[in-house]
Amino acid sequence: MKKGYVQVTDSYERIIHWTMAISCLLLCLTGLGMMFQSFNFIGYVFGGLKNLKLVHNFTGLIFAVSLLLAIRMWWKEAGVFVFPEDLDWIKAAGGYLWHVEKVPETGKYNPGQKAFFLVVAGFGVIMIITGLIMWFPTALPVGLVRWMYPLHALGFVAIFAFFFIHLYLGTIGNPGSVQAMFSGWMDKKVLTMLHPKWVKEMEHEGKLIVYGEEKKDDAHGHTA
């Protein structure tokens, strides 16, 4: 670890993130294998389309658990928009689309990240509910069950598209940020550029964990 790096995630967050990410990608892949007959060949990897269906269904359960834990973990930070600062950021598109002198400062997660989180959380819950009904469709009236399929497909449209935005902005679009989900430590310079307000807040509260620096006050803000 290099000097001047800041811890931005703990191992619990990273484990939940990757459990959700890997299960979600596996679900997208196996789902594509069933949605398009031209992608039926994906089934060969699992020893046939029937096994692919089983892998899809049970991976869905893993995704469901990790999603619920993620919502519990990130809701306060990423699930609620804070006005007016988030609105200012949205009006400036976060400085991503046109030149902005100074990108409006937001909390730990900017509205773009919040939007992604809410899309995954909202459509993810829809995927879980519709998916479970699709798994046991004979338990409910057919007129209701029929609508689970387009809803499941709608969730896929949204999550699959947003996944690529997330992939781009979390890697080459924002160099250095990917480390937040690998080592958990980010270059403070990058972090200060992307999340200035959060860094200031953490510094003010003495909670910022910087590599190679003694924490100013370990007990600050805590009773013990």
Place this chain on the structure above:
Amino acid sequence: MTEKIKLYDDSKCTACRGCQLACKQWNALKATQTVNRGTYQNPPSLNPSTYMLIHFQDYVTKDGDVKWLFRKEACMHCTDAACVTVCPSGALHYNKATGTVGLDHDKCIGCKECVAACPFEIPKYDARTDKVYKCDMCESRITNNMEPACVKACPTGALKWGVKEDMLKVAAKRVGQLGGDATTYGDQYVKGTHFMYVLKEKPEVYADIHKDPSVPLSVTLWKGWLKPLSLLAAGGVMAGAFIHYITHGPKTPHEDGQEQKGGE
């Protein structure tokens, strides 16, 4: 092979159920334990080992007379078949030679998507084999120039198998002869079914019949719109990200001399 359809004329049907038995025999389907439910209709509905069923109905006319109404229920073999549209594995398919809807059990993965999609609620799921079952219009017979087993067994001519145009003419003529509320059922739905009825009463009189069946809107929305949109949207996002990368570039801290780019 010319397109053929199966025609059922309920005014000629005596509900002998010879067709029901012939279907079991040709398809080697097991008989199930029956229960006396106070009706000759047995089993009560289609199931994984019953591909066709004669419905028995006590019908009270406007004049207070009680009449038998019979109806043969089986796969209608839609031209625009929702089950084929939704099937993920290609197990449900059009029999190219005949236009009927075949079902390849080796390919069926038991997802039950066809069960919810079918506007006639025909495919039945068997949890024991994790597969779906339905009438395939005796594919093994019709592709060998034989008529379906049910037609072969029919002693009264209530079931006919023949060239579509001829059968439509026969049906229209029979409706004319019967008069009153007699009507055809099937040819006007889902771009024409390959199993159609001549009914002596209005369709809505018949118990458990599907009134104005059509490919469910949910299926069209799902397979016609959202399915292609999923790849289009993802492709659009990927293209957008690439364009963003080569025009705006990544966000980097000021100190690198690479002032955060924007605009041009």
